[in-house]
Amino acid sequence: MRSVQRTTAAGTSTSLLRDSSLVWAASGVVGVSFGAVAVAGGLPVWVPVVMSLLVYAASAQFSAVGVLLAGGGPAAAVATGLLLNTRTAAFSLAVAESLGPGRARRFLGAHLVTDETAAFALAQPDPVRRRRAFWISGLGLFAVWNLGVLAGALAGGALGDTARYGLDTAFPAVLAALVLPALRAEPALRRCALPGAALALALTPVVPAGVPVLCALAGLALHRRPAAPGAAA
Incomplete structure (x- = not known):
């Protein structure tokens, strides 16, 4: 029995590693873009590197660097990052049981909560x-995000205009691939996700990057609690 369990666990880990590699590849590409944009804009190499280790939130980092490069102060950059990162509070609640017991595990897990890790975990069929x-x-x-940022920062302006490579499309494409199976299987998720996505698309041209994702959480207002067993119809 233990042999079967070990074989099953190994097979599960292998399949998760294979699927995760797609997200890692996209993360590395976007990380290179972030590091290059930050240094090419005039920031020292250590700024995007340290920010990626401590903040670890792509949209918040891009927005904060955008504020700094546009002439804004550190306070404005921090406020922008905090605003965009408030959405991870909802993600943390959704994946709290996936972190496991223990304060140290939960503390580290909280730092790893992102759009991608939450979507990947919640797409799985069992706890x-x-x-x-x-x-x-x-x-x-x-690991891959921070290595990508370091590589991009060291490359500096050598990559030229990173927008022309379409690097910003990698993460959305992978994230869509992760959530589509769950949306197909769960009508309740579609009822929340589709209006939220429509709102995010409508706001994208007129608000800073990351804010549309935050506003899309309004779709959760359409969530309905499942009826308790034996409850009256």
Whole structure:
């Protein structure tokens, strides 16, 4: 029995590693873009590197660097990042059970909560697989993102205009691939996600990057609690 369990666990980890590699690849590409944009704009190499280790939130980092490069002060950059990162509070509640017991595990897990790790974990069919998916994708994503940022920062302006490579499309494409199976299987998720997505698309041209995702959480207002067993119809 233990041999079968070990074989099953190994197979699950292998499949999660394979699926996570897509997210890691996208993360590395966007990380290179972030590091290059920051240094090419005039920031020292250590700024995007330290920010990626401590903040670890792509949209917040891009927005904060945008504020700094536009002449804004550190306070404005921090406020922008905090505003965009408020959405992770909802993600943390959704994946809290996937972090496992213990304060140290929860403290580290909280730092690894991103759009991608939450989507990847919640797409799994059972609690055990969700926990493995969160930690495998989260630790790998953190490592690849920071290595990508370091590489981009060291490259500096050598990459030229990073926007022409379409690097910003990598993360949305991978994230869509992660959430589509769950949306197909769960009508309740579609009822919340589709209006939220429509609102985000409508706001994208007129608000800073990251804010549309935050506003899309308004779709949760359409969530309905499942009826308790035996409740009257």
